[in-house]
Amino acid sequence: METLMKTNRREFLKLAVTSTGGLMLGFSWASASGFASVDEATFAADVNFNSYLSISPDDVITIFSPNPELGQNIKTSFPMIVAEELDADWTKVKVIQAALDTKKYERQLTGGSGAIPHSWERLRKAGATARQMLIEAAAKRWNVSAATLITENGKVIDKANNKSATYGELANEAAAIPVPTEVKLKDKKDFKIIGQPIKNVENHALFTGKPLFGLDFYRDGMLHAMIQRPQSFGTKIKSVDSASAKAMPGIIDIVQFKNNVAIVGKSTWQILKARKVLKIEYEADATIESTTDHDKLFKDLLNSKEASVKRKDGDVETAFKNAAKVITREYQCPFLPHNPMEPMNFFAHVRPDGVELVGPSQTPDMARNEVAKLLGIAPEKITLELTRLGGGFGRRLKADYVLEAAELSSIVKAPVKVTWTREDDMGGGMYRPAVRYRFEAALDANNNLVGYRLRGVGINSGNPTREDNFPSGAVDNLLIDAVEYKSAITTGAWRAPITNFLAYAEQSFIDEVAGEAKQDPVQFRLALLDKAKKSPVGAIKYDIDRMKAVIQLAAEKAEWGKKKNVLQGFSVYFSHRSYVAQVAEIEMKKGKPVLQRIIAAADCGIVVNLSGAMQQVRGGIVDGLGHAFFGNLTFVNGEVAQKNFNAYRMIRLKEIPEIDVHFVNNGIDPTGLGEPALPPTGGAVANALFKATGKRIYSQPFIKQEGLEGVNLGTKM
Amino acid sequence: MATFQLHINGKNYSADVEADTPLLWVLRDTLGLLGTKYGCGIGQCGACTVHLNGIAVRSCSLPVSAIGTKKVTTIEGLSENGDHPVQQAWHEVDVAQCGYCQAGQIMTAAALLAKTPKPSAEQIDTAMNGNLCRCGTYHRVREAVVLASTKTK
Numbered sequence: 020m021e022t023l024m025k026t027n028r029r030e031f032l033k034l035a036v037t038s039t040g041g042l043m044l045g046f047s048w049a050s051a052s053g054f055a056s057v058d059e060a061t062f063a064a065d066v067n068f069n070s071y072l073s074i075s076p077d078d079v080i081t082i083f084s085p086n087p088e089l090g091q092n093i094k095t096s097f098p099m100i101v102a103e104e105l106d107a108d109w110t111k112v113k114v115i116q117a118a119l120d121t122k123k124y125e126r127q128l129t130g131g132s133g134a135i136p137h138s139w140e141r142l143r144k145a146g147a148t149a150r151q152m153l154i155e156a157a158a159k160r161w162n163v164s165a166a167t168l169i170t171e172n173g174k175v176i177d178k179a180n181n182k183s184a185t186y187g188e189l190a191n192e193a194a195a196i197p198v199p200t201e202v203k204l205k206d207k208k209d210f211k212i213i214g215q216p217i218k219n220v221e222n223h224a225l226f227t228g229k230p231l232f233g234l235d236f237y238r239d240g241m242l243h244a245m246i247q248r249p250q251s252f253g254t255k256i257k258s259v260d261s262a263s264a265k266a267m268p269g270i271i272d273i274v275q276f277k278n279n280v281a282i283v284g285k286s287t288w289q290i291l292k293a294r295k296v297l298k299i300e301y302e303a304d305a306t307i308e309s310t311t312d313h314d315k316l317f318k319d320l321l322n323s324k325e326a327s328v329k330r331k332d333g334d335v336e337t338a339f340k341n342a343a344k345v346i347t348r349e350y351q352c353p354f355l356p357h358n359p360m361e362p363m364n365f366f367a368h369v370r371p372d373g374v375e376l377v378g379p380s381q382t383p384d385m386a387r388n389e390v391a392k393l394l395g396i397a398p399e400k401i402t403l404e405l406t407r408l409g410g411g412f413g414r415r416l417k418a419d420y421v422l423e424a425a426e427l428s429s430i431v432k433a434p435v436k437v438t439w440t441r442e443d444d445m446g447g448g449m450y451r452p453a454v455r456y457r458f459e460a461a462l463d464a465n466n467n468l469v470g471y472r473l474r475g476v477g478i479n480s481g482n483p484t485r486e487d488n489f490p491s492g493a494v495d496n497l498l499i500d501a502v503e504y505k506s507a508i509t510t511g512a513w514r515a516p517i518t519n520f521l522a523y524a525e526q527s528f529i530d531e532v533a534g535e536a537k538q539d540p541v542q543f544r545l546a547l548l549d550k551a552k553k554s555p556v557g558a559i560k561y562d563i564d565r566m567k568a569v570i571q572l573a574a575e576k577a578e579w580g581k582k583k584n585v586l587q588g589f590s591v592y593f594s595h596r597s598y599v600a601q602v603a604e605i606e607m608k609k610g611k612p613v614l615q616r617i618i619a620a621a622d623c624g625i626v627v628n629l630s631g632a633m634q635q636v637r638g639g640i641v642d643g644l645g646h647a648f649f650g651n652l653t654f655v656n657g658e659v660a661q662k663n664f665n666a667y668r669m670i671r672l673k674e675i676p677e678i679d680v681h682f683v684n685n686g687i688d689p690t691g692l693g694e695p696a697l698p699p700t701g702g703a704v705a706n707a708l709f710k711a712t713g714k715r716i717y718s719q720p721f722i723k724q725e726g727l728e729g730v731n732l733g734t735k736m
Numbered sequence: 737m738a739t740f741q742l743h744i745n746g747k748n749y750s751a752d753v754e755a756d757t758p759l760l761w762v763l764r765d766t767l768g769l770l771g772t773k774y775g776c777g778i779g780q781c782g783a784c785t786v787h788l789n790g791i792a793v794r795s796c797s798l799p800v801s802a803i804g805t806k807k808v809t810t811i812e813g814l815s816e817n818g819d820h821p822v823q824q825a826w827h828e829v830d831v832a833q834c835g836y837c838q839a840g841q842i843m844t845a846a847a848l849l850a851k852t853p854k855p856s857a858e859q860i861d862t863a864m865n866g867n868l869c870r871c872g873t874y875h876r877v878r879e880a881v882v883l884a885s886t887k888t889k
Contacts, residue, residue: 090834090871222827225835226842227818228771228811235770268737268754288754288761360775360783360836360870409836410870441776630830634873638833641872664780664868672874673865
């Protein structure tokens, strides 16, 4: 089936014949998503006129990729989608990272596993429109009907007359063709580039050490800076003695603003040395907390009468009162730092006539707006150039480090790059919030799940529940509520926010309830989904069939329950529009459980780049596994106790199991993959560990659990 | 401050820095060789790995004064055209996600294969275990080292 897309001049215009000849097309990303289109008159001034693709006479196709690249591989997969509909020769595609430009691009951010789902249609249309113009140019040149022509690998072909012309040869003529009002999108079964394992377009630059990242930004005359922030959350500066630090070699200035003391100098090492002799005294500014305080606090919050109700179905009180069996379990997780391998950094040059910002940000538009507000200048006077991001994991959704750099540059009136050390990064906040859950299940005499209660309590967690996720909709009597505690410890989105731990807790609990109900854990989940399908209770925001399909695929690929001497644990989760089920497999070696393998079934809709997608799932699982086992950030009097990798354990190469990845091939438009593989992992592993050890795990990190201190990860240890 | 003569990637460089400056910051701040990355500053993550007379070392913890006449190789000097067997294998296996740690991974792998052209699985794991990858590309790192070993004469 072909999809017919309506296009009009407002959505897609050719910009100009490029200076070297060739076709340059502009494409409005906004209109394709159903946003209100703008006037023709506005368009003449280039407003709302978005991405470009250009074709040069020597057949080089340049595609601008507007969204921040942090390892989710969109700098490769965005252009793949354009090139697919264009029928381009992939080997001749050149990709350029676009700077922030809200007039040209829509949703120029990376987060929520949303880049591909939000841009899919716009990118396809961009390619298809150019293709159609190239066909029409050839039809005109050869004086034949456009309908008789086909395209292939960067050429327009007239089979009947045995003629062909490359896109480069046709580009100038195509530029004179009116932009088509309707474009045909390819039938998905004809995709040649989409779905292939296409290698990262940045490989050569990455593997030869080219300066791609924010920290790699250097410019003549640029100053270096580091900022000493309060060591303890809940404190503020009392006094600063910077005399000895200022006298150190290479130090240009020491500047205090807000709760920051910035050391500005000529080189990183000189700044690091000066920082050691900087004397700052702090005093209390808010409640100063330790992890032991939080542990007590959680117990109070779980019994609070002040909970905010998130979802209520049926009559929970009665269901629990009449239950044959009630199962109550609690789960807790610590704060986690994001720890991208490239620590925070940003370059800023605040000049009287405008501001230049360069660096790694997941949300460049928001960062620019916040800087504009801080400095009291118009956003139009600020340029923001995006570098590659050395990881994000949600940390770079925040603009704090961009604002600091801009404020410092405005004070010292010089171009300055602020670099965070690992200690600054790990001790500096915006963490995955610590939360605790209490789950309760009511079973009737026939072991049916008739009641379900979840209370989530968290520290600066926002809503720590996802009230409309599974098993909501499958249980007649259900109550989900939450209590949030406000703390001076800063938190933020951490890859798969909330669900990165909630999924583990929920899927561990469901497993335990299935056990109490004397049912197979996979069948138990499928039966609940069947019930939700047949007689849904309240609103259901997940797709029951898609969830069932990944459960069945994972169970089939793992030969669930059929393997001898293999202890399997199951988990499934819906997050960010996609579905992933996992089976963790443990084998006993010398009396100890060894995590041998994780089998994953993922439904993210159409897979754009098979190589990137495979790694995204494996990487998400490694991330989920590593943090479930080792991740632990604790506080003593408001200060983080683990500030570098010698004290904070990260998963390493020896500790990974085999990971088999299977994608559900259902042909639906892409639904995102940056996060959904992570949430199910902890639960699958914990459920397998239960089979191996007979012990349930109720908190992370696993490594702190009695009996698990010596458990090995990885097949070779 | 003192002047240090350094032999990096087959060229002679002169750096006017304090004697305790780690090689990492001499490379990055003074010489503009930016392929070697800062990750932790305490030798725990491996992002700053370079070769010193062919041995993989952590440049963040190596004072410039300790180098003397030893030859330094950074990712920029591993091969002239980016076609060292390890770099080729890294491309063929498509190892990277964010890519920040990969220069360090490649330098560690290249030093391993220079010394042990056909490493066992265990030798690969031991050599590569010191390099952190936050994206979790470890399966591909392993696979690429094995592939590179088949390309090494």
